[in-house]
Amino acid sequence: MKAEVLTIGDELLRGEIVDSNKSFLSDRLLTIDAEVRWHTSVLDDPEDMVDAFRRAAARADLVLVSGGLGPTRDDLTMAILAETWDRKLVRDEETLRNLEAFFARFGRTMAANNAKQALFPEGSEILPNPIGTAPGCMLEVEGTLFFCMPGVPRELYQMMDEQVLPRLEARRGDGLVTRATLLRTFGLGESNLDEELREVADEEGVSLGFRTAFPDNYVRPMARAASAEEAEAKLQRACDAIEMKLGPLVYGRGEEETLEAVVGRLLDERGKTVAVAESCTGGLLGERITSVPGASGWFRGGVMAYANEAKVDLLGVPAQLIAEHGAVSAPVAEAMARSVRERLGADFGVSTTGISGPTGGSEEKPVGLVFIAVAEGDACQAREFLFPFDRPRHRAVTTQAALDWVRRSLLGEEPTAPRYVRGRS
């Protein structure tokens, strides 16, 4: 099944926004084995839109359209879809009632121009939009299946997952159902993951997709079977096998389960807390931890000990220690972690001290060097890393390594060395 993704909107062509909808839709289409061959964007212009619809119908079996369903004058999708294939625009009374109710819930009356959102090409099937004003539609013309969906990402995601994908699955000629999930990993690069998992994937009869969103690496196993239940079971077995093979390299599943969310959940489940003492990461570690709702349940707080005086004044790190070993050292990292743990009464203390660049390096202590330490109870351990990335990435991967270390500790796993470890604990 050859697919085209067509997004409509002047703002896209002016470069005002980056089109993440195309990527989302393409990614989702992988799960029904559609081959996305074309991405197209056109202006809110009748001629250009008609041309785009015609080309797409000529070359693709499946066309996902996003955008142009709003109430303004520039929103033309339904009208142009109808015009392109000589269909009438028909008002759907139920949609109109839903729209009026939608506005009433906010104590408002529907504006006149919203009425166009209840018009659909004759013969199309309406796709409900429970979280926005614009329903979508499905229309089959000349052997091509069109789906028109909103441009608002949140509404698009829901309509794609709840309305479009199930219809596409139901229509598969081969009667197969696909189930996929996202496994989130940290510590191994994409090509290594590929090698590690090739055999497992073959044995389990699933295909694997890979995606990198630094510093994460995602693996997407896809299982096909004759029914949803079988596909889900096959997928689960495959995930179990992958997790058996990769061990704690897999830290989470799905789009939402960030490393900080996983760490928060693990701490919360055990009634444990964490405090942080950050130097080069400057607050990023605390920011990540607190980005998770409910963090006050497991985060005691922390210190941004950016200047050496802050390490001394806020954490009581002996000035002598800094003078002797340097701020970027295992003894100082350990002192920071121990101190913040005690002072904030947390179960875990985590510290970072390093050189994120671009300046500040030396031959002995190059840019990229960083020490992370984790204190738990009376014990404390520091590890040395050399992350060869620019400043923002260095800070990102340092916080990732710190969070991962805490996660592994909570799971009773070895704090494995991400591949950038150059030193010893």
Added chain:
Amino acid sequence: MKAEVLTIGDELLRGEIVDSNKSFLSDRLLTIDAEVRWHTSVLDDPEDMVDAFRRAAARADLVLVSGGLGPTRDDLTMAILAETWDRKLVRDEETLRNLEAFFARFGRTMAANNAKQALFPEGSEILPNPIGTAPGCMLEVEGTLFFCMPGVPRELYQMMDEQVLPRLEARRGDGLVTRATLLRTFGLGESNLDEELREVADEEGVSLGFRTAFPDNYVRPMARAASAEEAEAKLQRACDAIEMKLGPLVYGRGEEETLEAVVGRLLDERGKTVAVAESCTGGLLGERITSVPGASGWFRGGVMAYANEAKVDLLGVPAQLIAEHGAVSAPVAEAMARSVRERLGADFGVSTTGISGPTGGSEEKPVGLVFIAVAEGDACQAREFLFPFDRPRHRAVTTQAALDWVRRSLLGEEPTAPRYVRGRS
């Protein structure tokens, strides 16, 4: 001039990456008055690429192509461009020498497959790429101008700005030159900015583009004239007039000058320092400040006083004060700001304490409420805000308001109320 932006690469069609190159190129094309009518992406597939090149040549006057210039088997752009119009692929000896020198600089020899990067369609003009291995090319065929550029963003940006745009400007039939710049603002929404600036833009004879990247709002003035010097002078006058009208709502210029970079520069110029005490923002303020290289020159450090005990233990905020007014209050915000300033010996102390949501609100103190305080010397002032955004956006705009307050203080400006202020100082 009708333009098409064509990006090539399987990873785009699989949704593995979001295509920011298209937005960048479209945005840049605004400055030469090209009307971008089509965005297209196709696979690394010869047939699809030939078809895309042909369609683009038929409908557009200008085609910007990105991707497919690498050394691997999937990199086909030059070959396909040549094939589509029956051109030979010709080796450029100078490019080959440059490639060999490029690898030699890293102590490596050029791999065999890099040699294809020195092949160009006969009759094309080579565009140098000083920061990567793949030069681009310009080719005029059938009245359409093609530019082929790398897919690597950094290399694309440089080639577009240094090679492509100057050539396009030189070719303008009307002899006009365009100069544009980006003015960065915070505190006023897009439609308000539009209203405020309409008259100024007309008087100065410039056009204005607007873009929102929450919580910033960008204004792009574009000036056209018969020569580069005249256009630049016109643009400068327009910017002066806009900045006169908007006052300190404009905080910076260009792509790189983030609010934290501006604050860092202003502090650095005055030899002043800042320390932060964050509750709801959890480290984000410190992270933003330290994201700027050289921050150790002006950032003393800070405290993530997330739990109330941390406010007491790390900052010495009287428990009594918290019990009496609540953690989210002006008195506590002030105590936090004063304390961190003194303890870290900074010129400025900045604090945040609020309710970022989704839970934690009450009728008296709803989700979205936040107090920001700034201490300088013996003085300290707290302001109350109600930012009606979800958790991540609430934290982002709170840090933005905090940074902006410091900036305005350093400039001797009134700490103006962003439009979300509901309370009093």
